[in-house]
Amino acid sequence: MDTIIQPVARPSKRGSYRRHSxxxxxxxxxxxxxxxxxxxxxxxxxxxxxxxxxxxxxxFGEGQQESGNNVCTLLPVTVVASVMAQPVAEQAPACGGIIELTVGKARLRLEGAVDTAVLHLVLQRLLP
CATH class of the missing domain: 1.10.10 (Arc Repressor Mutant, subunit A)
Known part of the structure; x- marks a missing residue:
């Protein structure tokens, strides 16, 4: 009777996980x-x-390739004080309020009375 002795090969350990950027x-x-x-x-x-x-x-959201134009992000909002809205024609001059808006690398800080038409134009350019 022939006896064949073969070394027992243990399966090698799996390598470490690959990390992809x-x-x-x-x-x-x-x-x-x-x-x-x-x-x-x-x-x-x-x-x-x-x-x-x-x-x-x-x-990464199937079908939503981030091209910079289609990305929708939520912005943090802080309510400082509640003010009753008045019609635009009857508004009293605004007192010392502050509005801060940060979008990407752009930062907008408004203090005091703000012209709503100018603010509207700035926000149209700043927000896609």
């Missing part, structure tokens, strides 16, 4: 959203699992 993830998601794109083919090109690409699509 948000830019890389967004680029892969953008590729997967192109017309006639195959998610599995794109995943293979980047040495990823297709399920990972689908998870990133869900994470």
């Amino acid at each position: 948000d830019e890389f993830k967004r680029a892969v998601v953008a590729q997967s959203l192109l017309p006639d794109a195959s998610v599995s083919r794109i995943a293979r090109q980047h040495n990823l699992n297709a399920n990972q690409v689908f998870a990133w699509r869900k994470l």
Whole structure:
């Protein structure tokens, strides 16, 4: 009777998790959203699992590629004091109120009486 002794090979430990930057993830998601794109083919090109690409699509909002124009963000609002609204023609001169608005890198601070027409124009330019 022949006895064959072979060493028992233990499966090697799986390597550490790979970390991908948000830019890389967004680029892969953008590729997967192109017309006639195959998610599995794109995943293979980047040495990823297709399920990972689908998870990133869900994470970054499927079909909502962030181009800067379509992004909707909520702005923090603080109510300082409640004031009853008066018709525009009858408003008394505004006293020392302060309005601060920060959008991206732009910061707008208004103190005292503010011309509503000018404020409207500024906000149209500042907010997309």
